[in-house]
Amino acid sequence: MADDPAGSVESVSGPVSVTVDLAERSYDICIGDGLLASVGERIADLFPGARAVIVSDETVNGLHGQVLRDSLGRSGVINHTVLVPPGERSKNFAMLDRVVDGVLATGLERQDVLIALGGGVVGDLAGFAAGIVRRGMGFVQVPTSLLAQVDSSVGGKTGINSPRGKNLVGLFNQPSLVVADTSVLDTLSTREMRAGYAEIVKYGLIGRLDFFEWLQANHRAVFAGGSARAHAVRVSCEAKAAVVKADELEGGQRALLNLGHTFGHALEASVAYDAKRLVHGEGVAIGMVMAHEFSHRLGHCSQEEASRVAEHLSEVGLPTKMSDIPGPSFEIDTLMSAIAQDKKVERGALTFILTKGLGRSFIAKDVAVDDVRAYLEDCLAS
Ligand SMILES: NC(=O)c1ccc[n+]([C@@H]2O[C@H](COP(=O)([O-])OP(=O)(O)OC[C@H]3O[C@@H](n4cnc5c(N)ncnc54)[C@H](O)[C@@H]3O)[C@@H](O)[C@H]2O)c1
Ligand SMILES: [Zn+2]
Numbered sequence: 001m002a003d004d005p006a007g008s009v010e011s012v013s014g015p016v017s018v019t020v021d022l023a024e025r026s027y028d029i030c031i032g033d034g035l036l037a038s039v040g041e042r043i044a045d046l047f048p049g050a051r052a053v054i055v056s057d058e059t060v061n062g063l064h065g066q067v068l069r070d071s072l073g074r075s076g077v078i079n080h081t082v083l084v085p086p087g088e089r090s091k092n093f094a095m096l097d098r099v100v101d102g103v104l105a106t107g108l109e110r111q112d113v114l115i116a117l118g119g120g121v122v123g124d125l126a127g128f129a130a131g132i133v134r135r136g137m138g139f140v141q142v143p144t145s146l147l148a149q150v151d152s153s154v155g156g157k158t159g160i161n162s163p164r165g166k167n168l169v170g171l172f173n174q175p176s177l178v179v180a181d182t183s184v185l186d187t188l189s190t191r192e193m194r195a196g197y198a199e200i201v202k203y204g205l206i207g208r209l210d211f212f213e214w215l216q217a218n219h220r221a222v223f224a225g226g227s228a229r230a231h232a233v234r235v236s237c238e239a240k241a242a243v244v245k246a247d248e249l250e251g252g253q254r255a256l257l258n259l260g261h262t263f264g265h266a267l268e269a270s271v272a273y274d275a276k277r278l279v280h281g282e283g284v285a286i287g288m289v290m291a292h293e294f295s296h297r298l299g300h301c302s303q304e305e306a307s308r309v310a311e312h313l314s315e316v317g318l319p320t321k322m323s324d325i326p327g328p329s330f331e332i333d334t335l336m337s338a339i340a341q342d343k344k345v346e347r348g349a350l351t352f353i354l355t356k357g358l359g360r361s362f363i364a365k366d367v368a369v370d371d372v373r374a375y376l377e378d379c380l381a382s
Contacts, residue, residue, distance in 0.1 A: 016234055020154060020241040022248060025174045029154060029237045031230055035181040036067045039115070039142060040075035046177055047113050047138050051078040053103050055126035056117040057086040060144050063187050068117055068142065080106040084125065086118075088273055091125050091160045093169075099129040103137075113138030113176075119145035119192075120152035120280075124170070127158030131173035141178040145188055146196025147281055149180040150203075150236035151257075155244040165341060166265065166273070172249060180237070182230045193223060194318050195281025198260075198288070200232050201313065203239040205288060206256050209359030211235055212312075219316050252363070259353040259361050260288030262339060267322065269338035270330050277327050278319075285318040286325070294375050295354040298367075305357045322379055335376055336369075345369060 015032030030042070043052060052072055056065055061083055072079045082102030084090040103114060114137055116126035123141055130139035143153035159170015185193065197219070204212030221228030240257070247254040264280070264287030271277040292306035310320040322330055339350070352367040 016230070018234060018237045018241055020174070021245045022174060027174060027176050027178065029178040029180060029241070031149075031180045031182060031233050031237065033181065033183040033226070033230065035179050036064060036142065036184060037071045039068055039140075039179050040071035040073070040077050042177060042179065043072065043077055043113060043115070043140060044075040046140075047111070050138060051106075051108055051112045052080075052115055053106050053108055053112070054079060054081045054115045054117050055099055055103075055122060055129065056081065056083055057090065057119070057122050058083050059086040060118040060122070064144060064184050065117065068115070080108075082106075084122070086121070088121055088161070088275065091121055093160065095125060096129060096160055099126060100133055103129060103133050108137065110134045110137050113140055115140045115142055116153075116175075117142045117144060118148070119143070120148045123148050123153050124158050124167070125160060127156075127173050127175065128160060128170050131158060131171040136173070139173060139175045141175045143178065143180055144184045146185055146193055146233075147199055148196075149182070149185070149233050150196060151199045151240065153178050153180070154237055154240045155254075156248070166268070178237075180233055182233055183225065185229070186225060190317070191279070192281075194316055195279045195284075197222070197316055198281040198285040198313065198318055200236050201309075202257070202259055202284065202288060203236050205292075205309065205355065205359060206239070206259050206361045207359055208235070208239065211239075212358055216312055219312075223316070255351070255363050256353060256361055259355070260284045260286075260291050262350075262352055263287035263290040263294075266335045266338035267325065267330070269341075270334045271325065271327065274327075278325050282319050282325075285313045286320060286322065289313065289320045290375075290379070291353060292355055294352075294372070295356070297375055298354065298371065301355050301357050301360075305355075308358065330380060332373065332377055332380060336373055339372060340369075 018029045020027050084095045114130040116123045130137055141153035143149045156172045156174035158173045159167050162168040218228050222232045243254050264283035267283045289310045292309050295301040296303050296306045314320050348369050350367045351365045354364045355361045
């Protein structure tokens, strides 16, 4: 194992737990290989006598649903399963209706528990359903994609997309427990692994240069699995838990988690969320490189540091520029209108996450729309 400035890798050879400290809504994130088989026992401890409904997508259920059902069965937790098709398109009102109806049909009550087994799509959709069925029932996240383990399952944001935009309808609904079994990631596609990895890099770039450097040295081990992967998930969850503790409802500092997301969301919107062209984490990878280059252009960050971000993301096989996205090239007006929709524009200025260098991101509330347009025009021209 290479140098480990971001904490001890050895200490995560067994399961570890990270606490999200939110007073009476605090909860643990349990991280480690093989934890799926322990979910039944954990739920029986946390919700004595409760029944459960698993909400999952067809792909994840086929691969991992039975291990979870067996675990619940061993602990005497009566359980049902409700499935949705895989993919972003399931985050809509029709699928919310299907999940809510499926849960109500089981006859479960408020004190019973909904388990979201899947990636961020299932977590967001099922978490929203758990928050509104019977005005809120028990909720446990069992994230199965890397993105969900390091980002979406932690922090309580749940919801669906509207035809008018992404994540526009939803609730803050913190889970009571998150169980991240790092070995279920063995069945995830390389492309989805890379997409989740972009969000891990994000935590280094926001505020942990030591972690970014650890990732530069250890990325192969993170992709291979075992203790380095669990370590990367743990550091990411600790980083997210700290931000969520400080600013649960995103009044201020939580916005730092949007590093790379303004450009990334504009790219996703411009390809009409076509996953064949771009998935979320890929948009974030390109967006983080752009955020560093844009910061350099505004005089905040060196070109060398911006280049280091691009080099690392490219080394793991992530796209780093708009021209890496297959299909037709982008239109400036489409990108600008997506940015205007994503972020509040006040008197010609945007709130943007910029950086003073690796690990030194900050919230800039006065970025001129004209500067963003000029930067994007130059990107499209090159
Ligand atoms: N709530 C939040 O704070 C938050 C944060 C970031 C992202 N998100 C949301 O998360 C969603 C993206 O999440 P995602 O990338 O996990 O997408 P996803 O849930 O669509 O999962 C990606 C694909 O991987 C498959 N998959 C998941 N786990 C697998 C496994 N172990 N083995 C094989 N295949 C597996 C899924 O079936 C799906 O096809 C977006 O909707 C985004 O808005 C939410
Ligand atoms: Zn993201």
